[in-house]
Amino acid sequence: MKVSVFGLGYVGAVTAACMTRAGHEVVGVDVQPAKLQALQQGRSPIVEPGLDALLAQAHQQGRLQATDDAAAALAHSEACIICVGTPSLASGGLNLDFVRKVCTQIAEVLSATGKSQILVLRSTMLPGSTRSLAAECFASLQQRGQVELLFAPEFLREGSAVADFEQPSLAAMGTADGTAPRNSAVLALFGGQPSLLTWEGAELLKYACNSWHAMKVAFANEVGRLGKHLQLDSRKVMEVLCQDSRLNISSHYLRPGAPFGGSCLPKDLSALIAMGRREGLALPLLEATTQSNQAHAQTLLRLVLRSGCRRVGILGLSFKAGTDDLRGSPMVELAEQLLAAGHELRIHDPQLHLAQLHGANAAEMQRRLPRLAGLLCSNAQQVLDHSELLVISQRCVEYAQLQTWAQPQHHVLDVMGWSQLQELNCHQEGICW
Numbered sequence: 001m002k003v004s005v006f007g008l009g010y011v012g013a014v015t016a017a018c019m020t021r022a023g024h025e026v027v028g029v030d031v032q033p034a035k036l037q038a039l040q041q042g043r044s045p046i047v048e049p050g051l052d053a054l055l056a057q058a059h060q061q062g063r064l065q066a067t068d069d070a071a072a073a074l075a076h077s078e079a080c081i082i083c084v085g086t087p088s089l090a091s092g093g094l095n096l097d098f099v100r101k102v103c104t105q106i107a108e109v110l111s112a113t114g115k116s117q118i119l120v121l122r123s124t125m126l127p128g129s130t131r132s133l134a135a136e137c138f139a140s141l142q143q144r145g146q147v148e149l150l151f152a153p154e155f156l157r158e159g160s161a162v163a164d165f166e167q168p169s170l171a172a173m174g175t176a177d178g179t180a181p182r183n184s185a186v187l188a189l190f191g192g193q194p195s196l197l198t199w200e201g202a203e204l205l206k207y208a209c210n211s212w213h214a215m216k217v218a219f220a221n222e223v224g225r226l227g228k229h230l231q232l233d234s235r236k237v238m239e240v241l242c243q244d245s246r247l248n249i250s251s252h253y254l255r256p257g258a259p260f261g262g263s264c265l266p267k268d269l270s271a272l273i274a275m276g277r278r279e280g281l282a283l284p285l286l287e288a289t290t291q292s293n294q295a296h297a298q299t300l301l302r303l304v305l306r307s308g309c310r311r312v313g314i315l316g317l318s319f320k321a322g323t324d325d326l327r328g329s330p331m332v333e334l335a336e337q338l339l340a341a342g343h344e345l346r347i348h349d350p351q352l353h354l355a356q357l358h359g360a361n362a363a364e365m366q367r368r369l370p371r372l373a374g375l376l377c378s379n380a381q382q383v384l385d386h387s388e389l390l391v392i393s394q395r396c397v398e399y400a401q402l403q404t405w406a407q408p409q410h411h412v413l414d415v416m417g418w419s420q421l422q423e424l425n426c427h428q429e430g431i432c433w
């Protein structure tokens with residue numbers, strides 16, 4: 001394809017160079033003369049392994065031009081990739097001035113020339129930015145079908161940017177409605193088969209990735225501080241932690257849904273935090289993890305209260321599916337709070353047989369939900385018949401049955417991420433979606 005790249009910094013220079021290697025013809029646009037001169041001479045404007053060689057080759061083959069003239073670049077290109085900076089404002093917020101300026105400039109050129117263009121925003125921008133730029137700059141061009149606007153987050157890392165561009169760890173493409181772009185040729189520019197999201201979804205994905213990476217570093221460093229304090233080699237501890245690719249380094253525990261609970265995570269986290277406090281160690285991430293979980297449990301309660309329904313059913317009471325362990329269960333906490341607020345409850349959990357509860361599990365049930373025996377139903381239909389609102393934390397009923405029983409006046413609150421529930425013919429809502 002014929003491609004223009006606006007902004008020739010770390011992202012733009014690598015993008016331009018790698019696209020020439022893939023056989024595309026590229027024009028780079030920047031406002032800094034030194035960067036333009038470097039590219040015109042086949043040199044890299046930044047220090048990045050492998051980039052000099054790629055740019056020299058592109059220069060030799062005549063595949064890469066560089067200019068400060070936006071109109072000339074657009075005259076040459078079918079797809080335009082925007083990689084200008086989005087720095088922080090003094091307030092900590094995001095400065096979209098460079099992106100807005102480039103978008104305005106591009107819109108003016110395309111309006112004047114009538115040329116069509118696929119526009120791909122790659123600068124990191126907060127959810128909602130692409131949609132507001134679309135309205136601000138490209139509304140009439142989009143209506144005329146002259147512009148297709150996409151948001152494709154960039155995941156390269158400086159220092160291995162060329163390798164990361166060629167073999168991205170993740171590829172995602174945001175479109176206005178989350179469906180495939182009209183012109184599928186553009187997908188090939190970014191390595192073939194990116195996951196499709198809406199503009200906002202793709203924007204959030206980039207921030208979710210970076211926050212996740214930052215949290216991993218902070219977490220490893222908190223374990224590190226603890227280790228050093230205990231005269232342990234935390235590098236070795238974390239190395240062994242990383243050997244577990246089933247639970248630790250995996251997609252486990254990364255799905256939005258219920259607050260965490262059970263007899264281990266809350267207890268062990270609070271023991272570690274207590275030890276940190278006793279020893280004078282700052283462990284703010286671990287402390288915040290507990291606070292975040294409490295905030296999530298509060299959100300769950302608020303969603304139930306906001307529904308205005310007084311008769312509530314709970315499907316799944318134990319702390320997770322496949323066990324009768326009630327200790328630390330977020331659903332037990334919800335039940336306690338709803339009973340205290342005067343709601344009428346019915347509960348179904350196929351794993352739960354009160355006569356078979358023993359020890360700490362039975363004691364916790366007695367302490368927190370002494371009336372549980374009178375609330376338990378032996379099947380889900382009894383719960384549905386009684387309830388205006390059904391809170392589903394486990395799949396303890398077949399979808400087909402739920403479909404038959406659910407009436408339009410029912411409210412369903414999905415806490416587990418059961419996507420089929422969205423098709424039920426009643427009011428339904430998810431805890432995080």
Ligand SMILES: NC(=O)c1ccc[n+]([C@@H]2O[C@H](COP(=O)([O-])OP(=O)(O)OC[C@H]3O[C@@H](n4cnc5c(N)ncnc54)[C@H](O)[C@@H]3O)[C@@H](O)[C@H]2O)c1
Nearest residue numbers: 007008009010011029030031083084085086123124154158
């Ligand atoms: N650097 C990274 O590792 C990385 C990785 C992924 C995503 N990102 C995101 O990509 C975007 C770009 O990052 P970067 O590190 O390449 O930024 P950068 O500051 O290195 O480069 C931005 C370039 O845009 C140019 N520019 C500014 N206004 C322009 C205009 N009107 N017309 C043409 N060019 C203009 C600047 O002169 C500069 O060369 C940011 O949103 C960043 O958050 C960066």
